[in-house]
Amino acid sequence: MVRDYSTFLPPSTAMDAPALPMLTRLGWQSFFAQQIDADALTRTPPARVTRVNRTTVHLLGDGIDMVLPLVSDLAVGDWVLLEEDRAAVAEVLDRKSLIKRRAAGHDRQVQLIAANIDTAFVVTSCNQDFNVARLERYLALAFEAEVDPVILLTKPDLSEDVATFVAEAAAISDMVPVLAVNAKSAEVAAQLAGWCKPGRTIAFLGSSGVGKSTLVNALSGTLTAETQGVRTGDDKGRHTTTRRELHLVSGGFAVLDTPGMRELQMTDAADGIADVFSDLADLAGGCRFSDCSHTVEPGCALKAGIAAGDLDPARLERWQKLVAEDAHNSATLAERKSRDKALGKTIKGIQKKSRK
Numbered sequence: 001m002v003r004d005y006s007t008f009l010p011p012s013t014a015m016d017a018p019a020l021p022m023l024t025r026l027g028w029q030s031f032f033a034q035q036i037d038a039d040a041l042t043r044t045p046p047a048r049v050t051r052v053n054r055t056t057v058h059l060l061g062d063g064i065d066m067v068l069p070l071v072s073d074l075a076v077g078d079w080v081l082l083e084e085d086r087a088a089v090a091e092v093l094d095r096k097s098l099i100k101r102r103a104a105g106h107d108r109q110v111q112l113i114a115a116n117i118d119t120a121f122v123v124t125s126c127n128q129d130f131n132v133a134r135l136e137r138y139l140a141l142a143f144e145a146e147v148d149p150v151i152l153l154t155k156p157d158l159s160e161d162v163a164t165f166v167a168e169a170a171a172i173s174d175m176v177p178v179l180a181v182n183a184k185s186a187e188v189a190a191q192l193a194g195w196c197k198p199g200r201t202i203a204f205l206g207s208s209g210v211g212k213s214t215l216v217n218a219l220s221g222t223l224t225a226e227t228q229g230v231r232t233g234d235d236k237g238r239h240t241t242t243r244r245e246l247h248l249v250s251g252g253f254a255v256l257d258t259p260g261m262r263e264l265q266m267t268d269a270a271d272g273i274a275d276v277f278s279d280l281a282d283l284a285g286g287c288r289f290s291d292c293s294h295t296v297e298p299g300c301a302l303k304a305g306i307a308a309g310d311l312d313p314a315r316l317e318r319w320q321k322l323v324a325e326d327a328h329n330s331a332t333l334a335e336r337k338s339r340d341k342a343l344g345k346t347i348k349g350i351q352k353k354s355r356k
């Protein structure tokens with residue numbers, strides 16, 4: 001089924017929004033404003049993290065454009081209150097949303113991808129990049145983060161089979177709009193206008209080469225020097241995004257471009273996974289045993305669904321794989337936290353003893 005979401009969308013917002021207050025352009029919303037009173041607002045002005053480097057953060061606010069040393073646990077998109085002399089971060093405001101993943105590599109720490117995103121455009125292309133399992137991961141990540149996901153299928157102009165890609169993507173979740181968009185076309189800004197309103201923050205997530213930066217540029221109107229600055233040639237001579245950065249675009253909203261993520265491990269995402277597979281979770285409520293593993297038990301509603309041809313066994317498998325991965329990563333994370341705590345106590349104990 002190819003859904004037409006255009007009826008959901010208000011008419012296109014003009015690309016050049018009338019002069020908007022800087023804080024609005026940066027994505028300042030009542031959710032943040034209500035966390036501080038007017039006095040504190042002038043004393044400790046708010047600023048948004050537009051870039052996180054290894055040791056510094058870039059902050060923008062009303063009359064504020066500065067680089068400060070990185071304090072731990074800040075994510076691009078965070079809103080902070082600055083000290084009166086503006087030399088340091090006084091407070092990080094509560095986040096409306098937070099996208100995170102389990103980092104690749106040996107350490108496998110939780111990596112903060114972006115804070116306070118309203119809409120996450122999950123981008124894939126109408127080609128071999130398209131992968132239902134990966135889309136499900138991205139959607140679970142977005143749902144867990146409390147961000148509204150929208151699937152964008154780029155490069156429809158290069159595919160003979162756009163309707164099939166759209167139908168497969170639309171079958172993943174009833175809660176997620178799916179659009180085929182030619183990122184290089186003039187129409188794309190109008191197609192996304194319903195989500196790109198002044199004061200909002202959108203992000204593009206997806207593999208390398210699917211068109212995220214092309215979409216950012218399409219929404220920006222013109223390619224800014226800064227946008228070009230985040231792109232460097234990789235070994236294949238292509239251009240590729242190398243860091244996360246929040247851009248203010250002329251439409252009055254903020255756009256986050258992210259580098260392609262090769263690995264997307266789940267952690268602490270049980271609710272997000274349940275949202276993506278809510279139909280299966282509902283069905284499982286009909287299993288005879290409440291702790292049914294949907295493998296060998298009698299009276300399993302999911303196995304009955306597969307037998308009746310109502311349920312794709314591959315989808316059940318993908319659900320179980322994600323749930324298992326999430327449980328494994330979340331448990332080891334919890335274990336590590338308690339281990340670190342215990343180690344901290346031991347070290348403190350040793351320090352106390354040696355001071356005696």
Ligand SMILES: Nc1nc2c(ncn2[C@@H]2O[C@H](COP(=O)(O)OP(=O)(O)OP(=O)(O)O)[C@@H](O)[C@H]2O)c(=O)[nH]1
Binds near residue numbers: 181
């Ligand atoms: N024909 C066509 N080409 C597209 C479309 N979207 C992107 N491209 C092209 O695909 C290539 C990769 O696009 P990028 O925007 O750099 O992809 P990206 O997702 O930002 O990639 P990374 O920066 O590596 O993460 C570029 O040559 C784009 O011009 C589309 O809808 N149609």
Ligand SMILES: [Zn+2]
Binds near residue numbers: 292
């Ligand atoms: Zn079952």
